[in-house]
Amino acid sequence: MAERTVSGTWSVVITGEQWALLHGHLFPGDGDEHGAILRCGIAESSRGARLLVHDVVPAVDGIDYIEGQRGYRKLTAEFVAENIGMCAEQGLAYLAVHNHGGQDRVGFSRTDMASHERGYPALLDINAGVPVGALVFAENAVAGDIWTSDGERHTVIDLRVAGRPHLTLTPELIIAPMSDPTYDRQARIFGDRGQTILGGSKVAVVGLGGIGSLIGEYLARLGVGELVFIDPDRIDPTNLPRVVGARRFDAWSPLQSDTRPRWMQRLGARLATPKVKIAARAARQASKTVRITQVRRSVVDSDVAMLLTDCDHIFLAADSALARRLVNSVTHQYLIPNTQVGSKVTVIDDTIADIFSVVRMSSPGSGCLQCNELIPAWRLTEEATSEVQRHRQRYVDDENIHAPSVITLNAVAASRAVDDWLMAIGGLTDSAVSADHWVAYHPLTDEVIEHEPAKSPDCRHCGPFRFAMGDKRSLLARP
Incomplete structure (x- = not known):
């Protein structure tokens, strides 16, 4: 070597x-x-x-x-x-x-x-x-x-x-400096030490749509020192009710109207504001000191994925199997906790079958998304093929048909995710509570379902092959 x-x-x-x-x-x-x-x-x-x-x-x-x-x-x-x-x-x-x-x-x-x-x-x-x-x-x-x-x-x-x-x-007890008076109300909960930890934290948000945009603003308003925003997409008119900080002009809505010619709609889509730019704008309005890295590319690109390996926490708000696999492996390879966040409305024959918001906080070395069958092999295969091939083999799902979504469902998931992280880094979590806390909220039945993640000892993500190996293993990213 x-x-x-x-x-x-x-x-x-x-x-x-x-x-x-x-x-x-x-x-x-x-x-x-x-x-x-x-x-x-x-x-x-x-x-x-x-x-x-x-x-x-x-x-x-x-x-x-x-x-x-x-x-x-x-x-x-x-x-x-x-x-x-x-x-x-x-x-x-x-x-x-x-x-x-x-x-x-x-x-x-x-x-x-x-x-x-x-x-x-x-x-x-x-x-x-x-x-x-x-x-x-x-x-x-x-x-x-x-x-x-x-x-x-x-x-x-x-x-x-x-x-x-x-x-x-640390080698000796460090007395935290008095926090910025701006954060006085929350410092009364977390103390000056907690606010110092927030100010020194580097946190990534992968996916800046309905949930990710909320998480980004929450983190900025809490005083997190450095944020890494990753999302390849631009805003479109259907995102406006759900993406925090989005303005109608960002989506070029007049050009993207269904009544416009296709060439004009495509022009509007190209002119629309990137989601990472909207998130950064909202974060800077919320915090005068936050440092922001904007990346308008896919997280599964190898050089983008490397940005995650230097973070203190990763919020995964992108509904992609490849993104899940990548973030999941980073958590266990580099000992960086992640929280996978989502909300979904399932419609069958024009009838709402289920509505839920889910928060899955994963600690290094614990049961991972792969162990718990949350990274479907068929989705990985589909996402890895070309766009033409995807359209040819798609029978039921249509990526051009937007799934139902509403900002309040996203807010439930985003708030719970950031709260769980805050309690953990602030040292307020009861030591008797499980390290990994996966929660699903179903508003149709008013149920809150908690899940203890399973762990497979021979998992290639959280098992010995990748666990804590750091730079010695290649990331599960594309060149």
């Missing part, structure tokens, strides 16, 4: 399930020191490098973690050799872990640092230049020392738990 040079900050990302295992092993209540090894994928971006925890390997006390000659305890040579060998074989980073006492502040001892200097050059060589290092934990803090093949050593700025609720650990 080629040597790796990474600039910028370093952080560690771990799932909620992994964190429960690791924290429980390090802090069982005996006040003693314990050890483990983390095998990690790597993701690099303009914001720095993230070590994505692929495996947590607890060291068994007295067998793998024993009394040390120079320090209090140490990992055995056999345990280190086994795990560095597995890291080298899979191209993963290696992190040795132990804990100290204390609560909100932690750092390596002189003995710890000396052991790194003795052992890590050799481990880095064995690992073919893929980073090696160590983490030390207190109850509510973490510090890290990462070694890279360019001869540099890097500190870890934080460890993030991508679960529900989210959790961020």
Whole structure:
């Protein structure tokens, strides 16, 4: 493997399930020191490098973690050799872990640092230049020392738990600055710390139609710092009642009227405003500080898909099987939670059979959309074929006939989706609540149906092949 040079900050990302295992092993209540090894994928971006925890390997006390000659305890040579060998074989980073006492502040001892200097050059060589290092934990803090093949050593700025609720650990407690008075009313709920998290978040919205446009405005008004809007489409007159911020002029409605010649309707469609531009305009009206990236292309294009890999959360409001598959794989490959959002009205023989809004928040490592049969193979096949072929093989569904939709159904789904995300990152979610919360609201029957997603251990999306592998695996995108 080629040597790796990474600039910028370093952080560690771990799932909620992994964190429960690791924290429980390090802090069982005996006040003693314990050890483990983390095998990690790597993701690099303009914001720095993230070590994505692929495996947590607890060291068994007295067998793998024993009394040390120079320090209090140490990992055995056999345990280190086994795990560095597995890291080298899979191209993963290696992190040795132990804990100290204390609560909100932690750092390596002189003995710890000396052991790194003795052992890590050799481990880095064995690992073919893929980073090696160590983490030390207190109850509510973490510090890290990462070694890279360019001869540099890097500190870890934080460890993030991508679960529900989210959790961020730093080397010492950071006092959040007082939030902008503009957000006083919501800071009374989430606190200055919560508002700081919102301001530092980078969130993608895929699909800026009826639901996505609402989500985009909600996020901007909440004070989210950076938004990535992705949608290839332009507005049309039938979107105007549902897309937040859309104006009649955006759709060039006079030209797109059914009474106009076809050439004039096509001209109106070409002149219509892109949905991402409308969403960005609405977001900027809502927030004076938000940074926005507009992408008027499909999310399944490889360079567009890469934009998702640097986000903190993804809202998927596009009803496309290819988009679902792509976002689903990004969530588990890069440990980035997503929320798939939709609403639908089913009509059979001119009779409304069902109406529902659905919100599916997926945490990395949990049951995914693929495991739960929400990415139909026939839809993938159809969407992957050419437009001419799609029209030839289409019998019942007609993509030119708009499905029923209404803004209130979209608002139910959008509000629930953003609320679930807010509660998670604000640390307000009850720890007893399932990490993944899939909810469907059926207004015809006034039913709210909750669903626990299933998980398949050999899934190619959330299973070992792709899980936390970061940049080592290709995205499920088209070139």
